Amino acid sequence: MTELTTNRELSALLHLLDEPDENAFGQIEEKIFTFGREAIPLLEKTGEESLDGLVQERVGRIIRKIRSESSDMELETWIKTGSSDLLKGIILITRTQFPDLDIEDINIRIEQLKMDAWLELNENLTALENVKVLNHILFQVHHFEGNRVEPYAPDNLFIHTLLDSRKGSPLSLGMLYIIIAQKLNIPVFGVNLPQHFILAYASELGMTLPETEDILFYIDPFNKGSVFTRREIELFVRQLKIKPDPAFFSPCSNIDIIKRMINNLIFSYSQAGNQEKAEEFHRLLKIFTPEDDTLNG
Numbered sequence: 001m002t003e004l005t006t007n008r009e010l011s012a013l014l015h016l017l018d019e020p021d022e023n024a025f026g027q028i029e030e031k032i033f034t035f036g037r038e039a040i041p042l043l044e045k046t047g048e049e050s051l052d053g054l055v056q057e058r059v060g061r062i063i064r065k066i067r068s069e070s071s072d073m074e075l076e077t078w079i080k081t082g083s084s085d086l087l088k089g090i091i092l093i094t095r096t097q098f099p100d101l102d103i104e105d106i107n108i109r110i111e112q113l114k115m116d117a118w119l120e121l122n123e124n125l126t127a128l129e130n131v132k133v134l135n136h137i138l139f140q141v142h143h144f145e146g147n148r149v150e151p152y153a154p155d156n157l158f159i160h161t162l163l164d165s166r167k168g169s170p171l172s173l174g175m176l177y178i179i180i181a182q183k184l185n186i187p188v189f190g191v192n193l194p195q196h197f198i199l200a201y202a203s204e205l206g207m208t209l210p211e212t213e214d215i216l217f218y219i220d221p222f223n224k225g226s227v228f229t230r231r232e233i234e235l236f237v238r239q240l241k242i243k244p245d246p247a248f249f250s251p252c253s254n255i256d257i258i259k260r261m262i263n264n265l266i267f268s269y270s271q272a273g274n275q276e277k278a279e280e281f282h283r284l285l286k287i288f289t290p291e292d293d294t295l296n297g
Helices: 003-014 022-033 036-049 053-080 086-095 103-118 127-141 159-165 170-183 230-240 254-271 275-285
Strands: 188-191 198-202 215-220 226-228
Touching (some): 003 036, 036 053, 086 159, 086 170, 103 127, 159 170, 170 254
Antiparallel strands (some): 198 215
16 A cells, blocks of 8 residues: 555545544544554644544544554564663653654764763773773763652653753663663673662673673662672662562663663652553553562662
């Protein structure tokens, strides 16, 4: 089907959005859904031009459902195809709330951060020296920092708001750190420590996650990339009065990171009293294999 034919067929369906019979409209609605995201621009135009309250309500409902189902499918595909691209996973979650997200702009800004660090790196640097360069670029040159005033604000977690404000949570700053580091072949991974997401620097960057014994040291992105040891994690866990778990010291997968992002958004929106948004993310969480996901930070 050509683009012209598609537009004609869609336009014809949109002219029927004022159909008074709900059963007949249900069939029209289902046909519009088959066009997916391609239908959204024409739907938006129809909603803007119509003075009919029923048409506007139906347009809004159809657009929300198309975006929701499309987001679900894209996230499922990301999971099933290996989830190797952490940035893509973050963008997919961000776009559920900001459908007009400028992905090209985000990629350009991420690439600029990478290039700024690359200019300071060389093959002779030690692991600690690599971290010193990354810390300098992210926290001193570009002034990223932890948001200590509103630590639970949802905006701390979305990639574009992080890049705009330069303020984030332990998780969002950690995700940005991982993305930049791995683009530079620096073996930095996330660690699912309760209440405070941290990073691990491994002995090498491979196709699989490194083992705990391959960890050289840990990094706290919320504290300007400070470096610490396993012993300090043990003390932190003891202060939380929770049972130690090997996962608190081991690198976690990108899927684990994105699940944590979703859980943190559920917590953030719940804290803000926005249960409708919280439920949206509860629905997204069901796409993953059910597990106990209660970590924050």
